[in-house]
Amino acid sequence: MLLHISHNDLDGVSCGVLTKxxxxxxxxxxxxxxxxDHILAEINTAEYERILITDMSPSRRAFERLQGEIEIIVIDHHESSTWLKEITETVHDISRCATMLTxxxxxxxxxxxxxxxxxxxCVNDFDMWHLKRKDSLQMNMLFMKLGVERYMDRFVRRPYNGFNEDEMLIVDLETERRDKYIHAASKSGFAMKDANGLDFFTVxxxxxxxxxxxxxxxxLEMDYVIIINMQRxxxxxxxxxxxxxxxxxxxxxxxxxxxxxGFSFTFDFCVMDFLRDIGVVYEG
Known part of the structure; x- marks a missing residue:
């Protein structure tokens, strides 16, 4: 039995579609x-022959705890996982998404x-942000609306050959909602400047x-954007x-x-402390 641990976005879950x-x-x-790291710490290695990690990587400390107990394979395209190539079987290429590498x-x-x-x-076009295909943004919309389990079930059962009628209806309705959402959200943020003189937007x-x-x-001609999702x-x-x-x-x-x-935060996360750390000058 293989344990496959993957990121919970479109790219990571599509890796799971392929292995399943x-x-x-x-x-x-x-x-x-x-x-x-927490998941790896809780694993009963006796239940599995090997572990596959895709579209993400553990810390060195978490990896070393399992080293020698079970075979670990990593397939990733982030710079942060480069070090794993020296100590375990690793497929690594920053020019292609993890789904393509898998x-x-x-x-x-x-x-x-x-x-x-x-x-x-299609997934590679979206995850690497090439956006040369119209359906790659639509695929991510479908993923977000279906959720992990329904997306898995849909694409494990049959390959992608274009959206069917029901899927296209979901995509069309979500496109309308997305455009309204983006317009409203972009009006509700704050333009700022960091210690390096870069213009950024917090929303x-x-x-x-x-x-x-x-x-x-x-x-809005910004250098970068900070998007804070309090719900997640x-x-x-x-x-x-x-x-x-x-x-x-x-x-x-x-x-x-x-x-x-991106990064996750805990309940005690303070937006102003975070912004102060990057030397914010508030513009209005």
């Missing part, structure tokens, strides 16, 4: 970045995964972090190409990519 479809004997667990890993094992190529390319929002961040950066206790960071927000996420226990990162 082609490996069968799999237990899937989905979590945030700050939860993986797809290629399965193909190298001799699995005929070709029927899932379109889904994999409280619970949905569409990537789309909202992209809209604010382009339309999560901060999402988005930036223009030249600005690296991953380091800010890592300083707060999170991770991600140069232009798209």
């Amino acid at each position: 479809r082609f490996l069968r004997e799999v237990d899937n667990i989905y979590c945030n970045y700050n939860e993986i 797809y290629e890993w399965l193909a190298d094992m001799g699995k005929d995964v070709s029927s899932y190529r379109d889904l994999v390319e 409280f929002a619970e949905e569409y972090s990537s789309e909202l961040g992209n809209h604010i950066i382009k339309d 206790k999560k901060v999402s960071l988005r930036s223009r190409p030249a600005v690296d927000v991953r380091k800010l996420a890592e300083l707060n226990g999170g991770g991600g990519h140069k232009n798209a990162a």
Whole structure:
């Protein structure tokens, strides 16, 4: 039996679709970045032959606790997991999403995964924020509306060959709601400047972090955006190409990519303390 631990976003869950479809004997667990160490600490290694971690990585301390007890494989595309290549089997490439890397890993094992190529390319287009395909943003909408279990069930049962009529209706309705939400949210935030003279925008929002961040950066000409989700206790960071927000996420226990990162927070998180730490000058 394989234990597959993965991030709980579109990319991470799509990795789970592939392992469930082609490996069968799999237990899937989905979590945030700050939860993986706790999950690894609670595992009964006697129940599993090996552990697969995709689209995220544990801390060195959490990994070392299990080292020697069970085989651990990591498939990831974040800079923060580079160190794992020296001590365990690791598939690592920052130019492609974890779903794409998992797809290629399965193909190298001799699995005929070709029927899932379109889904994999769609997820890669969204997660790497290429947005060359119209359906990649729509796929993330569908994922958000279906939730993890329904999304898993839908795509494990059959590959992606375009949305069916019911799925397209969900996407169309959600597109209308998203556009209204982004417009309203972008009017409710605060423009600020950090200690390095960079312009950023802070906004409280619970949905569409990537789309909202992209809209604010382009339309309001910001260097980066801080999106605070109080419901999920999560901060999402988005930036223009030249600005690296991953380091800010890592300083707060999170991770991600140069232009798209994030971290989770606890009940005692103070927004003003966080902003003060990056040297905020409030503009209005």
